[in-house]
Amino acid sequence: MYTKHKWESNKYYNFAYVQYLPPDFDETKKYPLIVFLHGAGEWGEDLDVAMRHGFMKHVREDGIEYPFIFIGPQCPREKYWGCYTESLIAFVDEMIEKLPIDPNRVYLTGLSMGGTGTWMLAMACPEKWAAIAPVCGTGIYWFGRILKDIPIHVFHGDCDSTVPITESIQMVSKVNSCGGNAQITIVYGKGHDSWEEAYKGDVLWKWLLSHEKV
Numbered sequence: 001m002y003t004k005h006k007w008e009s010n011k012y013y014n015f016a017y018v019q020y021l022p023p024d025f026d027e028t029k030k031y032p033l034i035v036f037l038h039g040a041g042e043w044g045e046d047l048d049v050a051m052r053h054g055f056m057k058h059v060r061e062d063g064i065e066y067p068f069i070f071i072g073p074q075c076p077r078e079k080y081w082g083c084y085t086e087s088l089i090a091f092v093d094e095m096i097e098k099l100p101i102d103p104n105r106v107y108l109t110g111l112s113m114g115g116t117g118t119w120m121l122a123m124a125c126p127e128k129w130a131a132i133a134p135v136c137g138t139g140i141y142w143f144g145r146i147l148k149d150i151p152i153h154v155f156h157g158d159c160d161s162t163v164p165i166t167e168s169i170q171m172v173s174k175v176n177s178c179g180g181n182a183q184i185t186i187v188y189g190k191g192h193d194s195w196e197e198a199y200k201g202d203v204l205w206k207w208l209l210s211h212e213k214v
Contacts, residue, residue: 001060002018002019002020002051002056002060002070002072003018003020004016004017004019005019007073007091007094009087009090009091009094011090012084012086012087012091013076013084013087015074015084015087015088015091016073016074017047017071017091018050018051018056018070018072018074019071020055020059020066020070021069022065022066022067022068022069023065024067026100027100030100030101031067031068031069031099031101031102031105032068032101032102032105032106032209033068033069033070033071033096033099033101033105033106033107034055034068034069034070034071034107034108034205034208035092035095035106035108036055036056036070036071036072036109036114037072037075037081037108037110037111037113037114037115037117037118037121038050038051038072038110038111038114039110039111039112039113039114039115039195040080040112040113042074042075043074043076043078043079043113044074044076045074045077046074047072047074050072050074051072053111053195053196054072054109054199055070055199055205056072057199058199058200066205067209068205068209069099069101071092071095073088073091075113080116080117081110081116081117081121082116085120085121085124088117088121089121089124089125089128092128103213104212104213104214105130105209105212106128106130107129107130107131107132107133107208107209107211108121108122108129108132109132109133109134109135109204109208110134110135110137111135111136111137111195111198111199112135112136112137112162112195113137114135114137115134115135115136115138115163116134116138116139116163117137118132118133118134118135118137119132119134119137119139119140119147119171120139120140122150123140123143123147126146126147126149126150130150130151130212130213131150131151131152131153131207131208131211132147132150132151132152133152133153133154133155133198133204133207133208134155134171135156135194135195135198136155136156136160136162136163136192136194137163137167138163138167139167139168139170139171141167141170141171141173141174142174144171144174144175144177144178144180145174145175145178147175147180148175148178148180148181149180150180151181151182151211152172152180152182152183153183153184153185153207153208154168154172154182154184154185155184155195155198155204156168156169156184156185156187157186157187157188157189157190157193157194158186158187159190159191160190160192161191162191162192169184172184185197185198
């Protein structure tokens with residue numbers, strides 16, 4: 001099960017966050033880290049709400065156990081992740097320093113507003129991530145070249161009326177046109193909730209963990 005925490009910093013925004021440790025957690029070992037950014041429907045001050053989708057949904061509802069450390073901060077109400085780029089980078093850096101994390105195996109994913117946040121945070125600090133997985137988010141496609149060295153797996157529903165699938169297609173196309181390694185899984189017949197398909201089972205997390213910075 002996950003635990004709830006508050007990050008304390010004198011310089012940056014103090015996120016409340018969820019932390020998940022693998023069942024065989026051993027402080028003498030190094031683990032991969034997955035950082036998760038939730039959507040706008042999960043902002044506020046309730047961490048259970050913040051984790052109602054994604055990997056932690058399956059921990060809570062299905063008793064699934066994962067072989068990675070998971071960190072999920074919560075965004076304040078009526079704000080978006082782009083407001084806190086520097087704070088998020090500092091937060092992740094401290095988690096890497098504080099926990100037994102392999103710095104070459106740090107991954108970023110998020111859905112909807114968090115999918116957009118994934119694109120933005122990866123662009124702000126591309127050297128940090130071994131791989132990223134934006135789900136039904138928007139990106140700055142004309143700047144996609146900055147992500148050409150990061151493996152990317154995008155999920156998006158073809159019937160999404162909230163964030164059109166063209167947002168993801170443009171990002172993937174731009175990254176690949178610059179020599180990058182981006183792929184998209186189109187979830188046919190799905191609207192904005194393509195995250196249900198993205199985070200179920202083991203396809204996405206195994207894909208993320210298959211990559212390592214060199």
